[in-house]
Amino acid sequence: MDMPVSKAGVIARRCESIVDDLSFQAARDWKAAEPGRKVVGFLPVYVPMELIHAAGCLPLGLFGGGDRIEVIHGDAYYQSYICRIPRSTIELGVTGRLDFVDGLLFPFVCDVIRNLSGMWKVMFPDVWTKFFDTPQNFDPEIGGTYYTHELRELRADLERLTGRDITDAALRASIALYNENRRLVRAVYDARAAEPWKAPAADVYVVMRAGLMMPVEEHNALLADYLAALDIEDRPRKDNVRVAIFGSFCEQPPLALLKSIEMAGCYVVEDDYSLVNRFITEDVATDGDPLAALSTAYLRHSVETSCKYVPNEADKGRFHVERVKQTGAEGVIYAAPSFCDPALLDRPMICGRLSDAGIPNMSFKYAENSGQMQPIREQAGAFADSIKLWS
Amino acid sequence: MTVAVKEPSMLLQKEMIAGNYDAITSAHETGRKVSSTFVPGNLNELLMCFGILNNLPEINAIQNGMRRLSGDYIMEAEKGGHSEDVCTYVKADIGMMGRGNIAPNGKPFPEPDVLLLSYTGCYTFMKWFELLRAEYKCPTLMLHVPYEGDGHSTPNMIDYVVKQLKEVIIPGLEEVSGVKFDIDRLREILALSAKAEDDLVWCLETGKHKPSPIDAYFGGVYYIGPIFTAFRGTEEAVDYYTALRQEVKARLDAGQGPTLPDGSVLTDQKYRLVVEGPPNWTSFREFWQMFADEGAVVVASSYTKVGGMYDLGFRHDPADPLRSLAEYCLGCYTNRNLPSRVDILAQYVEDYEADGLLVNSIKSCNSFSAGQLMIMREVERRTGKPGAFIETDLVDPRYFSPANVKNRLESYFQMIDQKRRGANKAA
Numbered sequence A: 001m002d003m004p005v006s007k008a009g010v011i012a013r014r015c016e017s018i019v020d021d022l023s024f025q026a027a028r029d030w031k032a033a034e035p036g037r038k039v040v041g042f043l044p045v046y047v048p049m050e051l052i053h054a055a056g057c058l059p060l061g062l063f064g065g066g067d068r069i070e071v072i073h074g075d076a077y078y079q080s081y082i083c084r085i086p087r088s089t090i091e092l093g094v095t096g097r098l099d100f101v102d103g104l105l106f107p108f109v110c111d112v113i114r115n116l117s118g119m120w121k122v123m124f125p126d127v128w129t130k131f132f133d134t135p136q137n138f139d140p141e142i143g144g145t146y147y148t149h150e151l152r153e154l155r156a157d158l159e160r161l162t163g164r165d166i167t168d169a170a171l172r173a174s175i176a177l178y179n180e181n182r183r184l185v186r187a188v189y190d191a192r193a194a195e196p197w198k199a200p201a202a203d204v205y206v207v208m209r210a211g212l213m214m215p216v217e218e219h220n221a222l223l224a225d226y227l228a229a230l231d232i233e234d235r236p237r238k239d240n241v242r243v244a245i246f247g248s249f250c251e252q253p254p255l256a257l258l259k260s261i262e263m264a265g266c267y268v269v270e271d272d273y274s275l276v277n278r279f280i281t282e283d284v285a286t287d288g289d290p291l292a293a294l295s296t297a298y299l300r301h302s303v304e305t306s307c308k309y310v311p312n313e314a315d316k317g318r319f320h321v322e323r324v325k326q327t328g329a330e331g332v333i334y335a336a337p338s339f340c341d342p343a344l345l346d347r348p349m350i351c352g353r354l355s356d357a358g359i360p361n362m363s364f365k366y367a368e369n370s371g372q373m374q375p376i377r378e379q380a381g382a383f384a385d386s387i388k389l390w391s
Numbered sequence B: 001m002t003v004a005v006k007e008p009s010m011l012l013q014k015e016m017i018a019g020n021y022d023a024i025t026s027a028h029e030t031g032r033k034v035s036s037t038f039v040p041g042n043l044n045e046l047l048m049c050f051g052i053l054n055n056l057p058e059i060n061a062i063q064n065g066m067r068r069l070s071g072d073y074i075m076e077a078e079k080g081g082h083s084e085d086v087c088t089y090v091k092a093d094i095g096m097m098g099r100g101n102i103a104p105n106g107k108p109f110p111e112p113d114v115l116l117l118s119y120t121g122c123y124t125f126m127k128w129f130e131l132l133r134a135e136y137k138c139p140t141l142m143l144h145v146p147y148e149g150d151g152h153s154t155p156n157m158i159d160y161v162v163k164q165l166k167e168v169i170i171p172g173l174e175e176v177s178g179v180k181f182d183i184d185r186l187r188e189i190l191a192l193s194a195k196a197e198d199d200l201v202w203c204l205e206t207g208k209h210k211p212s213p214i215d216a217y218f219g220g221v222y223y224i225g226p227i228f229t230a231f232r233g234t235e236e237a238v239d240y241y242t243a244l245r246q247e248v249k250a251r252l253d254a255g256q257g258p259t260l261p262d263g264s265v266l267t268d269q270k271y272r273l274v275v276e277g278p279p280n281w282t283s284f285r286e287f288w289q290m291f292a293d294e295g296a297v298v299v300a301s302s303y304t305k306v307g308g309m310y311d312l313g314f315r316h317d318p319a320d321p322l323r324s325l326a327e328y329c330l331g332c333y334t335n336r337n338l339p340s341r342v343d344i345l346a347q348y349v350e351d352y353e354a355d356g357l358l359v360n361s362i363k364s365c366n367s368f369s370a371g372q373l374m375i376m377r378e379v380e381r382r383t384g385k386p387g388a389f390i391e392t393d394l395v396d397p398r399y400f401s402p403a404n405v406k407n408r409l410e411s412y413f414q415m416i417d418q419k420r421r422g423a424n425k426a427a
């Protein structure tokens, strides 16, 4: 018999249905509600959603097709040794599921998504398509100047797309909304880290992912409700170990995988799934030049992740170690998509730093359409047991 | 056993490379500083201004691939926790370090004094040098070259690269070398670069002739050697390209094709191909011979443009040295977006009157490979010429299947024959 569904559970199920819907009905409805509305999609890892919002557009996070789409056309575009997300994204495109999307941003994460930006230009010439390159030089005078210009260009592109100016005041208002969103997102993560039995990993995951498919105002309200619901959530506390998940910032694992990790005896207290809403770690300034503020936030207050260069050797992996400490994780599961250059090239360095800090870690690979959960459950279970044994 | 037959320019190049390895491995004795850096966006002229030697890990991996050492190195790196999925150049390099870091001259490489992370056209570069930095703990200078996502560089991109050159790279190299930067010295060096570049382009464009006096892929990798590595900007490179030009001109005048590894000359050229993607190095000669056996010559290739697209008109410019270096980095082949790559390849098929585009898709290299199936189909569509797709790897011998490659090539040539017959009938 199913457990009675709690308020938090109801919110999560609603979010799950949004995430699961590969026809993107919620975004379509948003667009249809008023003439002239535009939807601007974006791929992992980071774009300044504030700018898209200030343009009056809906920023729509696209994270591939998960395990809910049969990839027929997409495989004809990629060799077997390339990850899944570009194929299922192409599948979404050629099957018309993205026909309502007016623009698409391909941020820098790796050469696969970079090249996909050009493929999109060739395949969908009517869609405004932009590759968005964030700086790898973090000096405000150098990388900051470059980035502020890039943001200015992005603003101009969006203005062309919509035919409307984006005023500084509108942008500041959007920044404030996204600051609110980031605060609420952090609060959910904190709440989960404090009492992980109340917030299953798969639930938190869909609550975050759905937020990238609806207007931020709506998501802010939803997060506030979810936080309140978590407060009164009553779930049995299990003797699980607390783990952080890293390496999963781009192609997303199927929900079954998240559930398997938990069923194997691990509470997820930190992760880098669909990182865009935690990419900036502090409020973006709402006074002064808003583009400069977004630039400064990226340079000064963004997470360490594989699509960013780490200028000082000593800082490599520091973020991961600190997050483990802050969230009280007892171990790290480094879960990387198969064939993922960023996650896999970083793996020895990040896991090395975790080991140096005495943090137990294990790794495995997955694909968005991984079906076999047994091996993952076994590995995660053995990992949980080993932590319990040695702690 | 067949003895490899080399053209005089190849011998000259061999000496140059050996000389550079000797200079690198004797750096301790001579007191010279050594940098590691990458081929695309290679700033050799700048390094020369500071008297810093240029060691290129990609080239070391190629050397180790050709000498069949890379397979073991890769496995060594994989045993050490490096994923089987990532670029084998990186693993060949890291595995070589694990085995004593021995240069092709048998002497150990010195540790680099600086890692010049010229970050152009490939994501892996960034992590490769983060990995090396963890080992060597030496200064690492990052030059971020933005990708030409819209098919061209913008003033903002150029300014950004120039600024990094001025404020990060040059001061960094001054510090490592103790030598003060002299922009006039850079101008002199760039003038020599441009001279050699003219001759390289002349040679590459002889592929338009029938028969082609060059093979622009298998032979081409030799032709680009000096200019893509530690010699661009040197007198030696100028001399090399003068000699190469004479050699190619002599063949052109004689109506001769390129010399093959077995010493024969490929003058009877049945198929003219444009090739996209890097070659396989572990079975390089065997791979080349498969083409030669069928009378196929490569008339143009994209791999010979990874270290600069000189044939599209770019030259290093002494009049505006830093901007010229920035434009050079921005314009390397893999830093151009996919529509531009389709344009370039389709244009090659037309300009070089090729029978079609062959893609050699490299497992290691997402920068090249992601999107190549679309590139192939798009070039086919635009030119009406058939394309073909083969899959190999750079330096991992596990991913070179001679039987598969040969089969694919044979059916491709049959397809071209059929197409020709169809065209003849229609005419």
Ligand code: SF4
Residues within 6 Å of the ligand: A083, A084, A085, A086, A109, A110, A111, A112, A113, A250, A251, A337, A339, A340, A341, A342, A343
């Ligand atoms: S999963 Fe990894 S390799 Fe694939 S597109 Fe994302 S970052 Fe790139």
Ligand code: SF4
Residues within 6 Å of the ligand: B058, B087, B088, B089, B090, B121, B122, B123, B124, B125, B364, B365, B366, B367, B368, B394
């Ligand atoms: S991924 Fe490609 S371009 Fe990058 S280092 Fe490897 S072979 Fe070179």
